[in-house]
Amino acid sequence: MTHVIVVGAGTAGLPAAIEAADRGATVTLVEKTDRVGGTLWLSSAIMSGAGTRMQKAKGYEDSPQQHFEDCFAIGRGRNDPVLLRLATEVAAETIDWLEQIGVPFTADSPRLAPEHELYTRPRSHYIQPIPGTPGSGRNAIPPLERELKRRMDTGSIELRLRTSVTKLLQDGRGNVVGVRVAGPDGEAEIRGDAVILATGGYGGNVELLRRLHPKFDHVITLCPHEADGSGLLLAQEVGGTTAFMDSLIPLPGGVPNPESPGDCLYWVMLPNQRPPAEAGDIYVNKLGKRYIREDEKHPDARERAMMQQPETAMIAVFDEPMRQGLTPRIAEYTKRELEGGRGNPNVIVSAPTIEALAQKLGIDPATLRATIERYNGFVERGVDEDFGREAMPKKLDTPPFHAVVTYGVVLGTMGGVKVNGQLQVVREDGSPIGGLYAAGEILGKGQIMGDGVCSGLAAGPAFSFGRVAARNAVAAFAGAPAEAAR
């Protein structure tokens, strides 16, 4: 019987283990933390897919080809077409499967996802959130855990928690034939026919992030600390090559956690979910200068502009009436959250004058005053001569003045292990490493998304590729043809 070792019991690893068991393999699922779920504990896990049951029920016309084309456009054509093809073709099947095992989706799924560049069709599927908890991906964990448990009860899956894979074992020809683990009982070797690396990205490893991307030495992260890139190193040690390692797309709006340097306290999403036009605030950089029209509709343009600013800082500046007049949605981020600050009362920085505010922010006071006076002139004349902002409800002129300082926040990494259409890890010359597969963010989002952020194209492919890698791994040892991108 084929023995498959799945490394990491997260978004990709759980479906990989379940699928491998269902294809007749025995599975060892190795997870270094004390629980399954991985990034699903924090992620929104919005998934995009064309042709799902939910999409058909709403009568939306769509196709994997259209999904592919949308993603290719958003990714500036840098997506790996083979992997993007696979991701878009298997997406519907995966989402339908998740729905079928009991993952609760919102009634309005699928819809357009304004958090990222819009697709041409509503195809982003949202999981129902659990009130009071971050993200909604965690609502996918109980059904997956139930499915896992069922296979554990029949003996087809063995789950080893608190166990890290520290090395991949190879035979004389370089094929991967097992793993070395370190767990509660010490070190051991587990032999298997195939190993699926589903260890996630490196977004939780701030030191590595800043080392690999020195330009972004102030980014903070929302990724779990266990997303530390260890799987990437394991693959490299056996000759696996990488792709997109020079790419990182932090998103604007991360408030640093003062208690845990490098971590994001929360993502205020000022530019994403808060209509700045209503609030009237301006965004300045650490030099005290505006750098974008605050009502910019394109998330991609907001990301690119923020990425060019010193320290990836985006500072929202507003006055007292703006703070008072915020809409309920915005108020959620100010009165209840920002002022309460989830334990950080200093999220809103306030001062009686613009100069005093600038000093608190470490910005040259004369520059901030000049920026605000220039903007107020635009409001008076009704024309933003610098950036073309259209909605300018009022001047920024009534003390006290306020600011929220945010930094680029990482929700996942773009670079990772290079794989072929069968999800086999490949060497630099393109040859596959026998017995070694990879799925999920260990591939990096860039191979699928290209040079952009496509809604639901990280969690979705993680679920899908876990399943596909499992099918391919089992088929390879049963002599059946592997499932590849068409």
Ligand SMILES: Cc1cc2nc3c(=O)[nH]c(=O)nc-3n(C[C@H](O)[C@H](O)[C@H](O)COP(=O)(O)OP(=O)(O)OC[C@H]3O[C@@H](n4cnc5c(N)ncnc54)[C@H](O)[C@@H]3O)c2cc1C
């Ligand atoms: C806040 C947030 C919001 C997001 N929202 C979305 C969204 O809405 N839509 C979307 O598409 N994507 C989203 N993402 C990204 C997406 O959730 C992730 O890309 C995806 O969940 C990663 O899945 P994975 O299986 O690759 O990794 P994970 O789910 O992180 O699983 C990896 C597992 O491997 C384990 N592991 C690591 N190394 C080892 C080792 N050496 N030995 C044993 N175990 C190991 C880890 O402990 C972990 O359990 C979001 C991410 C974040 C952080």
